[in-house]
Amino acid sequence: MKTIKTNLANLAIVLHxxxxxxxxxxxxxxxxxxxISKIMAVSPANPDREKMLKMATHEAAGLIENMEIYDNLAAALAPFQYIVGTTARLGRHRQALETPRELAGCIVDLSQNNRVALLFGPENTGLSNEDLKxxxxxxxxxxxxxxxxxxxxxxxxxCYELLMARMEAPSQDRFTPHLATSAELEGMYADLREALLTIGFLKSEEQEYGLNQVRAFLSRVKLLSRETQLMRGLCRQLKWFKKNS
Amino acid sequence: MKTIKTNLANLAIVLHxxxxxxxxxxxxxxxxxxxISKIMAVSPANPDREKMLKMATHEAAGLIENMEIYDNLAAALAPFQYIVGTTARLGRHRQALETPRELAGCIVDLSQNNRVALLFGPENTGLSNEDLKxxxxxxxxxxxxxxxxxxxxxxxxxCYELLMARMEAPSQDRFTPHLATSAELEGMYADLREALLTIGFLKSEEQEYGLNQVRAFLSRVKLLSRETQLMRGLCRQLKWFKKNS
Incomplete structure (x- = not known):
């Protein structure tokens, strides 16, 4: 077995x-x-630490003790720069799905200088389309x-596929960009919604659908922080243009 | 995702x-x-079917209902032709260990016409050296x-690595020999012990150690049924030779 040279300090499990x-x-x-030594929970139905600790075993007790609990998915994800959703379902309007093995190398690379969330949905329903946004x-x-x-x-x-990817291809010298955080992206999308409504590109009754179409391709671009600023500047310009035209 | 062409009917999980x-x-x-749709248990500490069924969920209830329970590992393994042990420990006198990913393709190939057991030890101690024999x-x-x-x-x-191996390289046309069963191997080892004691190759006080040395390399050979017969014939010949010399 090869030595593992990368670190997973930027990775967190987020249970929704x-x-x-x-x-x-x-x-x-x-x-x-x-x-992986960070776990977070969003609105757990039963936050009984005793039951968690029993299953975590003594060794992983620290992850439970340090676990952050949020009541809002957007807030939990805000600091992350790359968010990987997991789903068993193949609904309509879903992005093309890849296997954890196919993604593992890319996730490990990105995690070298980006905070990456591995997002899992509720046991009974999995992640909703709203969560997957x-x-x-x-x-x-x-x-x-x-x-x-x-x-x-x-x-x-x-997590196992990420470990295997780290063992097979330590790649800490590969170029991996610093991506925008989820908070920056959500700020950009809010501006974008407003600007596109203002100029009539989005109709107010179909704004969710239209914005999701835009999100679907922008989420694949891996936007940088400064690119979200650029987009927000563009939105301000659109609003100014509308007001002054 | 590719279609899965192989079948796993010959594979069983054996929990010791x-x-x-x-x-x-x-x-x-x-x-x-x-x-994988077959599971077996050897001397379970608490054979409470209700608790098993709750965790199995409705869909996997059939595996629990059809689960064979043995009180003896040799008997449970007797019909199998290839036995894969799992261990977390790296003790002395252990065979070189490969990862499930490295073995998965070979196991899938062998399982096309051999009964393969995937053997797991108790939660607290794992498989003993005796079990690993x-x-x-x-x-x-x-x-x-x-x-x-x-x-x-x-x-x-x-199990996941076996599924991935089936998806990545369906190889049902590759040649995979019919191996001897565990029962045939154990019969051969019993004859071998007796013959090697008879001729003084094994000393009675160190017979376990000596026989384990022999088992260690013979287990890697993937002996065929007729080869165990050949070995047993050789053992009889040795005893005859000793008696008549």
Whole structure:
């Protein structure tokens, strides 16, 4: 086995609306098994630390003790620069899905100087289309016919693929850009919505659909912080132009 | 994603002395997620089917209902022709260990016309050296510093790698020999022990150590059924020779 040279300090598991504290604890154990030491929860249905700690085992107790809990997905994701969503479902209007193995190398590279969130949805429903809007990319774990994975098992496979990618291709000298944070992107999208409504490119009754079309391709671009500033300047200019035309 | 052409009907998960029925149920769910539909248990500490079924979920209930329970590892493994042990520990006198990813293609190929057991040890101790004697090969799941995987998580990763291998390289037309069963091998080793003691190659006080040395290399040979017969004939010949010399 090769030595692992990269570090995963920029990676965090984000569990959105997990129903069972046992799954949070089990996910923390999996994360630590694979070298990831940060876990966050958004609106957990039952934030029973005792039940979490029992499944986390003594070694991963620190992840639970340091776990940040949010009541809002946007706030939890705000500091992250790359957000990977996981889904079992292949709904309409979804981005093309890649496997964790296909993405792992890219995620490890990006995580060298970007904060990356690995986002998992609730046990019963998975991530909604609304949740997936925050994601730069969406991945699906391959399964046989019975596709419903336990939450912690899904966390394990994604973390395991990242560990394998680190072992196979340490690439800390490859160029990886500093991306815009989720907060910067959401600020940009808010300006964009306003500007596109102002100039009548978005109709108010269909603004969600129209903006999601724009988000769908912009999320794939891996925008830099200064590029979100550029876009926001463009939005201000559009509004100025409208007002003065 | 590619279509999966191979089948995993010859593969079974064998849990040796599992302590918690919840882990048996969770392992069954993982196995089915990845297309493996047979699970066996040897001397489970708590064979509470209700607790197993709860973790297995409705879909994997059939694996629990059809689960064979043995009180003896040799008997459980007897019909298998290739036995893959899993271990987290790197003790002395252990065979060189490969990762599940390195082995997956070979296991899928062999499973096309051989019964293959994927053997997992108890949660607290893992497989003992005595248990590993039955294994043709031993694999270790890569981890970061905290190497203690939950049992069902270990089952998941091995099964997941087999599914990935099936997706990446369906190879049902590759030649895969019919191997001797574990029962045939154990019969051969019993004859071999007796013959080697008879001729004084094994000293009675060190017979276990000496025989294990022989097992260590013979287990890597992938012996065919008729080759075990050949060896047993050779053993009879040795005893005859000793008696008549």
């Amino acid at each position: 609306k997990p129903r069972y504290p046992e799954n949070i604890g089990a996910a923390a154990r999996c994360a630590l098994n694979m070298g 925050y994601c730069h990319i969406v991945t699906t774990i391959p399964t046989a016919n019975f596709a419903s994975l336990n939450l912690a098992q899904a966390v394990m496979i994604v | 002395k599992p302590r918690y029925p919840e882990n048996i149920g969770a392992a069954a769910r993982c196995a089915l997620n990845m297309g 039955y294994c043709h090969i031993v694999t270790t799941i890569p981890t970061a510093n905290f190497a203690s995987l939950n049992l069902a998580q270990a089952v998941m990763i091995v």
